Amino acid sequence: xxxxxxxxxxxxxxxxxxxxxxxxxxxxxxxxxxxxxxxxxxxxxxxxxxxxxxxxxxxxxxxxxxxxxxxxxxxxxxxxxxxxxxxxxxxxxxxxxxxxxxxxxxxxxxxxxxxxxxxxxxxxxxxxxxxxxxxxxxxxxxxxxxxxxxxxxxxxxxxxxxxxxxxxxxxxxxxxxxxxxxxxxxxxxxxxxxxxxxxxxxxxxxxxxx
Amino acid sequence: xxxxxxxxxxxxxxxxxxxxxxxxxxxxxxxxxxxxxxxxxxxxxxxxxxxxxxxxxxxxxxxxxxxxxxxxxxxxxxxxxxxxxxxxxxxxxxxxxxxxxxxxxxxxxxxxxxxxxxxxxxxxxxxxxxxxxxxxxxxxxxxxxxxxxxxxxxxxxxxxxxxxxxxxxxxxxxxxxxxxxxxxxxxxxxxxxxxxxxxxxxxxxxxxxx
DNA sequence: GCAAATTTTGACCGATTGGACAAACGTTAG
DNA sequence: CTAACGTTTGTCCAATCGGTCAAAATTTGC
Numbered sequence: 321x322x323x324x325x326x327x328x329x330x331x332x333x334x335x336x337x338x339x340x341x342x343x344x345x346x347x348x349x350x351x352x353x354x355x356x357x358x359x360x361x362x363x364x365x366x367x368x369x370x371x372x373x374x375x376x377x378x379x380x381x382x383x384x385x386x387x388x389x390x391x392x393x394x395x396x397x398x399x400x401x402x403x404x405x406x407x408x409x410x411x412x413x414x415x416x417x418x419x420x421x422x423x424x425x426x427x428x429x430x431x432x433x434x435x436x437x438x439x440x441x442x443x444x445x446x447x448x449x450x451x452x453x454x455x456x457x458x459x460x461x462x463x464x465x466x467x468x469x470x471x472x473x474x475x476x477x478x479x480x481x482x483x484x485x486x487x488x489x490x491x492x493x494x495x496x497x498x499x500x501x502x503x504x505x506x507x508x509x510x511x512x513x514x515x516x517x518x519x520x521x522x523x524x525x526x527x528x529x530x
Numbered sequence: 531x532x533x534x535x536x537x538x539x540x541x542x543x544x545x546x547x548x549x550x551x552x553x554x555x556x557x558x559x560x561x562x563x564x565x566x567x568x569x570x571x572x573x574x575x576x577x578x579x580x581x582x583x584x585x586x587x588x589x590x591x592x593x594x595x596x597x598x599x600x601x602x603x604x605x606x607x608x609x610x611x612x613x614x615x616x617x618x619x620x621x622x623x624x625x626x627x628x629x630x631x632x633x634x635x636x637x638x639x640x641x642x643x644x645x646x647x648x649x650x651x652x653x654x655x656x657x658x659x660x661x662x663x664x665x666x667x668x669x670x671x672x673x674x675x676x677x678x679x680x681x682x683x684x685x686x687x688x689x690x691x692x693x694x695x696x697x698x699x700x701x702x703x704x705x706x707x708x709x710x711x712x713x714x715x716x717x718x719x720x721x722x723x724x725x726x727x728x729x730x731x732x733x734x735x736x737x738x739x740x
Numbered sequence: 741g742c743a744a745a746t747t748t749t750g751a752c753c754g755a756t757t758g759g760a761c762a763a764a765c766g767t768t769a770g
Numbered sequence: 771c772t773a774a775c776g777t778t779t780g781t782c783c784a785a786t787c788g789g790t791c792a793a794a795a796t797t798t799g800c
Contacts, residue, residue: 332747332797351648355564358788371748373789430647433702437640437647438562440705447709455710472734477711478727482696485703489695492643495650499657500665501687517688524682525735542777568758580760581778589758 336375340365341389344382349427352434353383380442387435387443390428395451397421398480401458407465408523415518418487423511429491455480471526479526486518546585550575551599554592559637562644563593597645597653600638605661607631608690611668617675618733625728628697633721639701665690681736689736696728 343364347356358379362372376382397417401410422429440447455477462476490497490511498506505513553574557566568589572582586592607627611620632639650657665687672686700707700721708716715723 336747352562352564352644354562355648357786359786368749369788370750370790374747377789379788433643433647436703436706437643438565439560440709444705444709447706451706452710452712472730474730475723475727477715478724479731481699481703481707481710481724482728482731485695485699486692489691493646493691493695495654496646496657496661497691499650499654500662500691502662505687513685514688514691517685518692520682520684521689521692521731521735524737524739525731527734529734546777567756569756578779579758580780583759584777 333375336367340367340372340375340382341386344386345427345431348383348386349430349434353379353438384442386431388446390432391443391446391451394421394428394432395454398454398458401461403461403464407470408526411471411522411526412519415483415487415522416515418483419490419511419515419518422487422489422491426491426494429488433488433492469528472528474526483522486521490514543585546577550577550582550585550592551596554596555637555641558593558596559641559644563589563648594652596641598656600642601653601656601661603635604631604638604642605664608664608668611671613671613674617678617680618736621681621732621736622729625693625697625732626725628693629700629721629725629728632697632699632701636701636704639698643698643702679738682738684736693732696731700724 340361343366344356344361346364347361350356351360356379358372359369361379361382362369365372376385397414400417401414405413435441435443458480459476462471462479465471466473466476497510500506501510550571553576554566554571556574557571560566561570566589568582569579571589571592572579575582586595607624610627611624615623645651645653668690669686672681672689675681676683676686707720710716711720
């Protein structure tokens with residue numbers, strides 16, 4: 321039986337696969353796909369390399385599984401951007417949630433950034449498929465807000481890009497942010513400061529000029 | 531004689547080193563430090579591997595040289611941010627120049643992003659030294675504008691971060707941007723659209739609330 | 741308790757990598 | 771021509787890597 325190909329049946333397989341994915345997230349996000357070695361992942365997972373390769377066919381297999389799972393949770397905040405509430409409140413919530421994810425899941429953000437930087441060789445179909453479809457859908461929501469005069473008329477695509485860029489920056493470029501802020505201002509409070517700034521920038525910058 | 535350690539004397543050495551650095555920028559920015567091989571760089575430079583290693587002691591040596599040179603040009607736009615002009619005009623110029631750099635020198639941007647993502651193992655001293663000093667200096671300029679009521683009071687550090695993040699996003703996450711925009715909107719015009727959006731966002735978002 | 745199935749590992753392999761080295765090649769000055 | 775110097779490359783090496791395999795250890799079903 322090839323236990324790695326089928327959905328794991330036993331609880332041990334489920335747990336071990338979870339353990340490996342957690343270890344792989346740690347190693348991949350810190351060193352990139354090519355910089356990470358199977359041995360490092362195995363050690364981080366507390367098992368031998370052949371044992372790890374008993375649960376996953378290959379290094380690539382781990383990465384693909386990790387990436388597929390990641391994208392789902394990564395796009396969740398955008399999925400929740402909804403038409404029902406007040407536009408400004410919706411946008412503020414979205415920015416805040418994205419910033420919280422950069423703070424609480426920096427490894428996921430860096431793993432994703434690494435993949436995109438390398439040209440997204442493994443997730444390009446998803447970018448052009450589900451992700452584009454989701455963005456297109458939310459762009460229409462934003463366009464509705466603009467037509468209703470609730471927020472300033474501007475390019476919704478680049479609005480989304482700029483929210484992604486500014487929030488993920490605090491995960492992907494964390495070492496730079498902390499180096500520039502220095503020991504006194506670079507503590508945990510930097511996320512509070514960032515939240516305040518981004519809220520002001522976007523809410524002020526998108527206030528309708530009516 | 532170790533011609534690689536001393537400053538190159540002959541014109542040939544100067545030219546070959548330049549050729550290698552150009553090739554290394556291409557390869558490093560596309561595949562990261564660990565993903566790039568000396569053979570690939572040598573082939574891109576049109577020479578054999580031992581020949582390349584005649585001009586640079588090691589792969590690391592190439593990367594360090596490249597990185598040191600890059601940082602100088604990379605921070606040039608911020609250096610030019612000056613106190614003399616109108617604040618809003620200064621900020622607009624800065625944003626526009628950074629965006630032009632993302633468009634014209636995406637390899638440099640990706641090389642830098644890669645280094646930071648890996649924890650900046652090779653340039654941390656520069657980040658904490660020259661770069662922090664430069665940012666601190668420009669933060670004071672921006673604070674002056676705020677005290678004079680020329681722009682809204684907000685956190686200057688995070689203002690700079692957000693300009694970095696939004697502009698470099700169009701180089702570092704280029705494949706994602708183009709995948710989401712699709713074939714029709716993802717052409718060269720995307721930089722024009724981005725410039726318009728960012729100008730509106732920042733200039734509107736920073737308008738003094740007096 | 742025991743046999744079958746599952747899990748774990750030590751040993752190993754072929755491929756790739758960064759780098760060393762000496763011999764060969766080219767160029768220039770006398 | 772030729773000696774000296776700078777340049778180029780074929781060959782090689784030790785280390786590292788992803789992955790295999792058969793055997794051992796453990797767990798599970800009865």
